[in-house]
Amino acid sequence: MNGHATTARRPVITAWSAVSPFGIGRSAFADGLRKRESAAAPLDRAKWQAAGDTAFLVPGFELRDVLGRKGTRSMDRVTGLAVATAGRLLDDAPRNRRVGTGPDAGLVLGTTTGSVQSQMDFTRDSLTGEKPYFVDPACFPNAVMNCAAGQSAIWHQLKGPNTTIAGGHAAGLYALNYSRRLLDFGRASTVLCGAVEEFSPARTWLDSRAHVPATDGAPTVPGEGCALLLVEQAAAADPEQPVLAEVLAVELRIALGGAVRTALAACLDRALRRAGVHPEEIWAVSTSEASGPAGEQERDAVEAVLAGGNPLRLTQVGLIGDTGAAAAAFQVAGALVHAQDDPDAAGRVALVTSVDRGGAVGCALLRIGPPAADSHH
Known part of the structure; x- marks a missing residue:
């Protein structure tokens, strides 16, 4: 996967x-x-x-x-x-x-x-x-x-x-x-x-x-x-290419028997290692905000792996509801919105995590582009 x-x-x-x-x-x-x-x-x-x-x-x-x-x-x-x-x-x-x-x-x-x-x-x-x-x-x-x-x-x-x-x-x-x-x-x-x-x-x-x-x-x-x-x-030869974020890593696993924390922690460890990112480089985290034990395990996994950092916590389920399959895509979009408004985001990393009741878990690491990246709009 x-x-x-x-x-x-x-x-x-x-x-x-x-x-x-x-x-x-x-x-x-x-x-x-x-x-x-x-x-x-x-x-x-x-x-x-x-x-x-x-x-x-x-x-x-x-x-x-x-x-x-x-x-x-x-x-x-x-x-x-x-x-x-x-x-x-x-x-x-x-x-x-x-x-x-x-x-x-x-x-x-x-x-x-x-x-x-x-x-x-x-x-x-x-x-x-x-x-x-x-x-x-x-x-x-x-x-x-x-x-x-x-x-x-x-x-x-x-x-x-x-x-x-x-x-x-x-x-x-x-x-x-x-x-x-x-x-x-x-x-x-x-x-x-x-x-x-x-x-x-x-x-x-x-x-x-x-x-x-x-x-x-x-x-x-x-x-x-x-x-x-x-x-x-990424195309260095294209000066018109706006870079809102660089996709550093995407990791996906299946949580067997409800073991969300174990599976997601493994995703996070592998993503950080492959991307060469340290916890203190994480600017913001957007979790899927799953309810119940799965959501608790999601938060626990993030807390454990990012123990060395103090990222912003981005939330939006209370604003747009449970958007089902569109949820993780909205999380990425939400991170880009917050990054556009935060001068401290440039060059740092946004973490998006997702948990589905069917057992799918995953994460993505996105390095935020320069502050003027959205000016073409």
Whole structure:
């Protein structure tokens, strides 16, 4: 699960965008984090037959309003979130679209299972629909896990590798690791990398049925959204290349038998060693803020490994909810927002950790770029 041996040129993050419970676009996410106000809202019962009364929804996210009528008739919400986020990222700066599209531009999108709602709706229609057709064939692509990535690539002319990776809350780190490998092996020159999660009644009911208080802690309010990074090889010959952060290391493991602390500590030790980073160099830490014993073990592992440092603690689950597969990607985006606002961050390292109840654990080390790195926006 760990990446190819590091080369002399490490990948760098040169841009990012998000569609989040704070709104559509990078600025909305950054402003929401700075204001530190919860984006939770009561559910409209006429629209959402969901478990629970509140959620962290992307405000005003109606597919046809955001993307137009063409090509959206049978598009589901998770695909719309991914397509919209990719568009925002590519349109944020002329350079983004120039380097981020075309034959060598890849897309790696993290997910849990794709759209649970689409899968359940299609399955139900196959059992209850009228003969001879039973189902609407136009809806079938939505029931396939890689629909969002495929539609995003078609929509935005991303003609390089197109990959969907299922990793639960850690999906964003799996996607970042896979993107690093694509760049290392020359399979792509740039990669749009991130993860997406939709809010849906099906997801809320599944989460409520699967929730085990003894091991999962207090239930968290569901959120949704998509965060994408533009990742490419560092290019000293390109003076226009903005470096928001250098990807020093990504490590992933599976916690067997609930041993989150052991597995994550091993990830952290290996990442620090491979990157040549000392605990005192860590500027900030963003954990997944998992509830229950898993979250306690996550915090314990970080405390133990970083005993020599005193990093900032970045939090956002209370502001945007449990964003599922998009969580780790939002953590990376959040770290970049905080770094932009903190003069002490330049040249230092942000640590992102993730824990999923399915057993996936992981971490990423990102060396923050110079203070002017975001000025191209």
